Amino acid sequence: MLPSTIIKKIRRIQIHTTRIVDELLAGQWDSAFRGSGIEFEEVRPYQFGDDVRAIDWNVTARTGRPFIKLFKEEREMSVMLLVDQSASQGMGSHWQTKREQVTELSATLAFSAIKGNDRVGLTLFTDGIEKFVPPRKGTRHVLRLIRELLYCDPMGHGTSLTKVLDHLNRTMARRTVVFLISDFQDTGYEKSLKVARRKHDIIPVVVADQREMKMPNVGLVRLRDAETGQMITFDTFSRANRRAYEEHAKRRMEQRDTLFRKLNLDPIHLYTGEDFVEPLQRFFHRRENHR
Template sequence: MLPREIIKKIRRIQIHTTRIVDELLAGQWDSAFRGSGIEFEEVRPYQYGDDVRAIDWNVTARSGRPYIKLFKEEREVAVMLLVDQSASQGMGSHWQTKREQVTELGATLAFSAIKGNDRVGLTLFTDGIEKFVPPRKGTRHVLRIIRELLYCEPVGRGTNLTKALDHLNRTARRRSIVFLISDFQDSGYEKALKVARRKHDIIPVVVADEREVKMPNVGLVRLRDAETGRMVTFDTFSRANRRAYEEHARQKMEQRDALFRRLSLDPIHVYTGEDFVESLQKFFHRREKHR
């Protein structure tokens, strides 16, 4: 039996994210994702104006007249949320941490999926796999996903995107829509991302905090790497130090985004303390326009 305060928190997230789905994202999920897979249905005689690339040459050869293949959209897809639960997700210089932002975002995507009659699953990862919830339908299932997002107590502290993507490829046998939600504070995952990209529809969701890219002038500060525990003293009085910090962050972002471009991935960027709905709406619009 869940404690009353946990039930209240899950219920609050359910009400908030359902409102977002119903009022702000209504219809956009289907426009962006419906029919992401297709399956063969039948053939019919070729008609003037048909796409010649759809000609079924085997049937054409047997019948002596051209036929084309007709396909139908798959009416149900599987959606997987791969969610980073590493220690760096506790970062938050505004009213919420990255983990809290991710919970709201994940719940919104899950409710959008089931409203579109799709199945949704969850993988929580750090430098290992913390939790795996297979894709299913229904509100009760989404409430379980919210509970796991809220109250996961990860064993690991680091980030290993390669392990998360390898686990996806082992468990998701059919092509799935995959939201890879992380701050991407990892390296060496390009090969695993390439392999997953060939099989699945991968959508990177980059969750960041303003202080990770811009350092204010607040004097001497002690900084601790949440994932390694390493401590450093940083003099923010120095303009050169602040510029070096921001340049290092900029280079890491450019390397990450260049990888996404090479793999033709369209990322979603969200920041703590900001409303992620606009970012989702822009992404859905781009996706619909591209389709």
């Protein structure tokens, strides 16, 4: 049986995120995503004016006449939430940590999906796969996902985007809408992201804390890397040190965003202590206008 504290948290998140979906995101999910999934239906002979990119070359070679593939929109989609549970998610210089914001965001996306009659699943990851819940429908299923997010006691501390993307490609055979929710404090995942991008609709959600971008002048401080445990003493009195810290953070951000542009991905950027609804609405509007 769940502790009363967890039950209360689940109930609070359900009430809060359901209100967001009903009052602030009403209709935007369908406008942004409906019809984005397609599946093969049949082939027919090529007709003048048809898109040559739709030609089925295997059937064409076999029959000696050009045929094209016909597709139909899927009536429902599968949505996967890939949620970072690494130690750096405990960072939060405001009233909430990255993990707390990610939990509420994930719940909002999950309730949006089932309101649109879509299936939603969850993969929790660190430097390994912590939990995999296949996509299903229904409010009870979403409440289970929230429980998994709140209850997760990860074995790993680091972040491996490569492992979670490879796991996605192994477990999800059909095209899936994927929200990759992380602070992206990792390297070497470009190849896996490229492969996943060809097969699935990948939406990066970058969750950060302003303190990761800018260091205040507070004297000598001891800093610990949450994922590696490494400790250093940092002199924030030094303007050169603060500038080096900020330039390093800026380079890492630029490299990440350059990769997203290269793969034609449209990320959502969130910061702890700030409302995530407005960035989500802007993303839905961009998505709808693009379609």
